[in-house]
Amino acid sequence: MFLQKLVDNINAIAAVYAFDILPDGSFSEIRLMRINKLYAAILPFVNPNAPAFVPDTPYRLYFRDVNFENFCYKCASKNELLYSCANAHGSWIQGMYLPLDSGKPDTVYCCYVCKHTDEPETDSIGNRSSAVSSAVLNISADLHRTMDFTQAMTNTAKNLKEICASEFCAVFSVDQNEKTCTLINENGEDIPYLNKLAESMGRTPYETALAWEKTLREVTA
Numbered sequence: 001m002f003l004q005k006l007v008d009n010i011n012a013i014a015a016v017y018a019f020d021i022l023p024d025g026s027f028s029e030i031r032l033m034r035i036n037k038l039y040a041a042i043l044p045f046v047n048p049n050a051p052a053f054v055p056d057t058p059y060r061l062y063f064r065d066v067n068f069e070n071f072c073y074k075c076a077s078k079n080e081l082l083y084s085c086a087n088a089h090g091s092w093i094q095g096m097y098l099p100l101d102s103g104k105p106d107t108v109y110c111c112y113v114c115k116h117t118d119e120p121e122t123d124s125i126g127n128r129s130s131a132v133s134s135a136v137l138n139i140s141a142d143l144h145r146t147m148d149f150t151q152a153m154t155n156t157a158k159n160l161k162e163i164c165a166s167e168f169c170a171v172f173s174v175d176q177n178e179k180t181c182t183l184i185n186e187n188g189e190d191i192p193y194l195n196k197l198a199e200s201m202g203r204t205p206y207e208t209a210l211a212w213e214k215t216l217r218e219v220t221a
Helices: 002-008 037-046 066-078 123-127 129-145 149-164 191-200 205-220
Strands: 013-020 031-035 082-088 091-100 107-117 170-175 180-185
Touching: 002 013, 002 031, 002 107, 013 037, 013 066, 031 037, 066 082, 066 091, 066 107, 149 170, 149 180, 170 205, 180 191, 180 205, 191 205
Parallel strands: none
Antiparallel strands: 013 031, 013 107, 082 091, 091 107, 170 180
């Protein structure tokens, strides 16, 4: 009852998610526990074939977003308040992730609140514009100096991660002729993570790249 009142009193799209922390430290799948009316209104458009919502429904019956899931996992398991801003379908989605106490030692909750806006928040971006411009020039120069492609992409991923103050950054290269892909992060090639990422989306690495390319075309059209 408390969770339902919580999301009902939020004047934005809001929901509460839950997952279990397993004995080996890994996490169970994410479950959708409570949603408000604004959240319920978008479900038929997201997946018309999904079942009607009832508490404790697996999240992936409605959505499949690895980045979002990672935010939920980190928020609830580490008890951290998180913020995200992403461009999707021609608008910006600003999200807040709030950890909640479930009252159970092995189950954690995350309340997600989001809103759509035509423009992202630019205050922090503007303050860093000169530093970003300088960093981009350094990256460009480094790409021209380094003959080894993998090393060049490794350095680029490392620099971009620092510029964006992100937790993870990688370059996803695609060979259209061989229909193969490579993921390169700050530590070099990471094929296990590439395969894990593709498996989480129910695709091969190459099919994942094609899906992303299609999504980007739709967003920028």
